[in-house]
Amino acid sequence: MKYTIQLFLPLAAFLFFPFQNANAQEEKTPKISYTELILMYGDVEYNSDGEREWHFTNSGNAPLLITSTKGSCGCTVAKYPKAAILPGKSGTVKIKYDTKRVGLISKTVTITTNEPEEKNVHVVTIMGRVKEAPAKPGNSKPK
Numbered sequence: 001m002k003y004t005i006q007l008f009l010p011l012a013a014f015l016f017f018p019f020q021n022a023n024a025q026e027e028k029t030p031k032i033s034y035t036e037l038i039l040m041y042g043d044v045e046y047n048s049d050g051e052r053e054w055h056f057t058n059s060g061n062a063p064l065l066i067t068s069t070k071g072s073c074g075c076t077v078a079k080y081p082k083a084a085i086l087p088g089k090s091g092t093v094k095i096k097y098d099t100k101r102v103g104l105i106s107k108t109v110t111i112t113t114n115e116p117e118e119k120n121v122h123v124v125t126i127m128g129r130v131k132e133a134p135a136k137p138g139n140s141k142p143k
Contacts, residue, residue: 030087030115031060032122039095041105041128050097054109054124058085065114069093072108075101076126080111099130 034056041052058064063084071077075098085091095109105128113120 028062029060030058030062030064032064032113032115033057033059037124039124039126041126043129043131044099045131046099046102046133048099050099052095054093054095055090057090058087061087066111067114068112070110076107076109078109095126097126102130102132104129
């Protein structure tokens with residue numbers, strides 16, 4: 001009996017561990033993929049449409065959820081899809097900057113997902129310049 005157990009345990013371990021390892025390789029996790037983390041606005045007119053789109057794909061093998069977005073200030077707002085993005089599918093985050101603020105644009109939007117914790121935060125930078133507001137008729141200074 002003693003020898004039977006000594007032979008059986010290594011055999012059982014040999015048979016069990018390869019299957020356990022195969023299951024570990026099949027772990028289902030979402031993964032967000034994108035081509036860029038800088039969204040260029042370029043030169044935009046004062047009080048014009050400040051909305052741009054940031055595109056991404058779920059290259060993982062489980063549904064991807066964006067759990068939150070946060071602009072670096074109140075002038076930058078992001079809207080994200082609330083529904084899960086299935087593996088292989090794409091989505092869009094709509095980022096809107098307040099173009100009533102003249103000057104250079106250099107803001108960020110932090111996007112948090114349901115990916116594994118060490119890889120679940122992505123920071124998109126928006127850059128550009130809002131042109132001066134056009135002069136109002138009757139407000140020009142005499143020469």
